[in-house]
Amino acid sequence: MGQYRIPVAIPEFPKSYALVCSDHKADTMVIFVHGFGGDPTSTWLDFHGLVKICAVNYPWWDKSDLFFYSYDSLRTPIGFNAKQFARFVDHLLSKDENGSPRFPASSGQPYTRLIFVGHSEGAVVIRRMILDRLKSIRKANSGTQDQLLAATKADIILNSQLRLFAPACMGTNFSSMLGFATSLSSLASAFASSFLVRNELKPNSPVLRPIESGTENACATFPGISGFAAKVLFGNRDQVVYTASYKCDEIEYEEGKDHFSVCKPKFKYLRPLEFVA
Amino acid sequence: MTTDRAEYQHANLAFFRDFVFGSSIGEIEFEKLDAAATPTPILKSKGLIEAALWMKLGVEVGFLDPESVSQFLITCERPLSVAWNYLLDQDALAGRRGRPPDVWCDFMSDEPQARLIKDKFFEIKRQKIGPLKRLSSKEYDHLSQCFLGCLLLTSEVIFEPCTMVFLEKIGWASNEEWNYLTQGDPKPSGFRIEDLYIGLANYVRYSKQLFEHLSLYIASDIGGTEFVSLKDKAWKIHSERRLIIREYTDRLLPLVAKIVNRLPARGLEWRHARLAIFKDVYQITGLNRDELFKRWV
Numbered sequence: 001m002g003q004y005r006i007p008v009a010i011p012e013f014p015k016s017y018a019l020v021c022s023d024h025k026a027d028t029m030v031i032f033v034h035g036f037g038g039d040p041t042s043t044w045l046d047f048h049g050l051v052k053i054c055a056v057n058y059p060w061w062d063k064s065d066l067f068f069y070s071y072d073s074l075r076t077p078i079g080f081n082a083k084q085f086a087r088f089v090d091h092l093l094s095k096d097e098n099g100s101p102r103f104p105a106s107s108g109q110p111y112t113r114l115i116f117v118g119h120s121e122g123a124v125v126i127r128r129m130i131l132d133r134l135k136s137i138r139k140a141n142s143g144t145q146d147q148l149l150a151a152t153k154a155d156i157i158l159n160s161q162l163r164l165f166a167p168a169c170m171g172t173n174f175s176s177m178l179g180f181a182t183s184l185s186s187l188a189s190a191f192a193s194s195f196l197v198r199n200e201l202k203p204n205s206p207v208l209r210p211i212e213s214g215t216e217n218a219c220a221t222f223p224g225i226s227g228f229a230a231k232v233l234f235g236n237r238d239q240v241v242y243t244a245s246y247k248c249d250e251i252e253y254e255e256g257k258d259h260f261s262v263c264k265p266k267f268k269y270l271r272p273l274e275f276v277a
Numbered sequence: 278m279t280t281d282r283a284e285y286q287h288a289n290l291a292f293f294r295d296f297v298f299g300s301s302i303g304e305i306e307f308e309k310l311d312a313a314a315t316p317t318p319i320l321k322s323k324g325l326i327e328a329a330l331w332m333k334l335g336v337e338v339g340f341l342d343p344e345s346v347s348q349f350l351i352t353c354e355r356p357l358s359v360a361w362n363y364l365l366d367q368d369a370l371a372g373r374r375g376r377p378p379d380v381w382c383d384f385m386s387d388e389p390q391a392r393l394i395k396d397k398f399f400e401i402k403r404q405k406i407g408p409l410k411r412l413s414s415k416e417y418d419h420l421s422q423c424f425l426g427c428l429l430l431t432s433e434v435i436f437e438p439c440t441m442v443f444l445e446k447i448g449w450a451s452n453e454e455w456n457y458l459t460q461g462d463p464k465p466s467g468f469r470i471e472d473l474y475i476g477l478a479n480y481v482r483y484s485k486q487l488f489e490h491l492s493l494y495i496a497s498d499i500g501g502t503e504f505v506s507l508k509d510k511a512w513k514i515h516s517e518r519r520l521i522i523r524e525y526t527d528r529l530l531p532l533v534a535k536i537v538n539r540l541p542a543r544g545l546e547w548r549h550a551r552l553a554i555f556k557d558v559y560q561i562t563g564l565n566r567d568e569l570f571k572r573w574v
Contacts, residue, residue, distance in 0.1 A: 045426065
C-alpha cells in the first residue's frame, strides 16, 4: 500500500486542490487539467485512490504529489485560460512568505520533475501555456543563443513531460454534437458552451493552428527540451476529437475506450496509471 | 492510532472545512435566507445540512477525528439551525417526499428552533465495538480512499451555483418562472438557460459517478461489508438530491427532450444517441422503464 496523501485546498484557485504525500518528500509534481465540460475530480476519477492502492505495482507514484486544476472550459477563451493556468503553476512552484517552497511543504526541497496531464481541451490549455512560457523566456533572454538555450534548459516547465489523453489539439467534432451524445451530461455541457469556445476548438482554428505550428517549430529548434513533444493516448471509440496529433508526438490507442473513459483508471483498466509514468 | 493516521485525520478536517464547507457557514449565518437576498436559499441550506451529514459519515469511517470535529461543530451549530429551520419553514424536506425530515438527517432536534444534538451526531462513537475496530490497516486505507472520492465528487456540486440553480428551480420555481427559464428568457429568475444546462449536466454526472465510484470498490477484491455500508449511507445522504416524480415528469423530461431535439442529424447515429440519453435518464430517475418509455419524446 502506498503512503497517505493529504488533500489540500488551494484557496487562491477555487475548486482546485492537491493530494500531497504525507511524508512531504515527493520529487515529482503531476498536474491534471480537465477538458471541455469537465471537472477536477469527475474527469480524473479514480486516479486519486488507485495511485495509492496500486502503489506496489507503480512505486514511482509514491514520490508524486498530485494537483487537480479547475477552470471554466465551456465559456472562457483558451488564451485566457492558458494565462490563468500559468499563474496556477507559478503559484505551486513559488515560495511562501518564509522563503520555503510552497509545495512540497516542510521538506524544503523543490520538485525535480514535472508532468502535465491533460484531457481534451485541457491538453490545448497546457500547450498554449508552454508556448507562452517559451515566448516570455525568449523575451527575457534576447541576447545570445547560448543564453537562451541555457534559460530553456533551466526552466522546469519547459522541461516537463506531457501526457495527453484524447487531446483536442487537432480539433473537436462539433458539427452535429452527436459525438457528445454518449451521455446526457456531456451533451448538455456541449450545448451550454459558448460559440466562441466551440469555434476555438474547431480544426485549423485561429487558436489551434498557431499552437500546432509553434509547438512543432519549438520542438525542432530545441530538440533537448522535453516539454513540447507529448505522449498521447486516444480511445479507439472517440467520437469527439480528431484522433491525430503533432508530428513530434507519440500516439497510442486503447481499444474499447471512448473520449470520456480513456482517462479514467479502474481496477481492471490501470493503463492511465502506467501511461502517466 | 498511529501518528500518521492522526495527522491524516487533522489534515482531512482542514480540507473538509476549507473545500467542502468553504464560505457557506459564514454566508448562512449572516445572510437573510430568502429568495430576495440569495438566489438559491433552499439549496444553500440543504447543502449545509448535507455537508454536515458527510462530515458525520467521515467520522464513522475514520476519515475524520471525532474530537476535532466536535470542536469544529461549535462554529457550525448556529448556521445549521438557521438552515434547518428555514428548510422546515419552506416545507422543503418532509412535504416533498412524504417522509419525516429525520429520515434524512437525525441529529437536529424537533424543537421550534431546531438545534444540533451532538450525541446523535456522534452516536457511532458510543458503540463499544465499532465497525472500524475490525478493519485491518489496509482495509481502513481503502475505505478512506473510497470516502475521499465521494467527498471530492460531492464538493464539485454541493455549492456549485449552476447545480444549485437547476435543483432550486426544478423543485421550487413557479410554472411561469420555469417556462421563462427553459425558453431562454432570463426574466424573472436572472438565470440563463445555459446555467440550467450546466446544472443538469452536473446533476446527472454526479449521480452516475457517485454510484460508479462506490460500486467500483464494492466489486473489487478489496470490497467488504464496510463498503456496502458506506454505499448505503452515502446513497441515503444523496437521496435528498433526487428529484420527485412530478419534477421528473413535468419538468426534467421535457427539458431533456428539448436538448435531444436540438441534435440536427437523423439516421442510425442519432438513434444511438437518443438511446444513450434514454439510458442516462432511466438510471438517474429510477422510474419504471415502461412508464419512462411512454413519456419519452
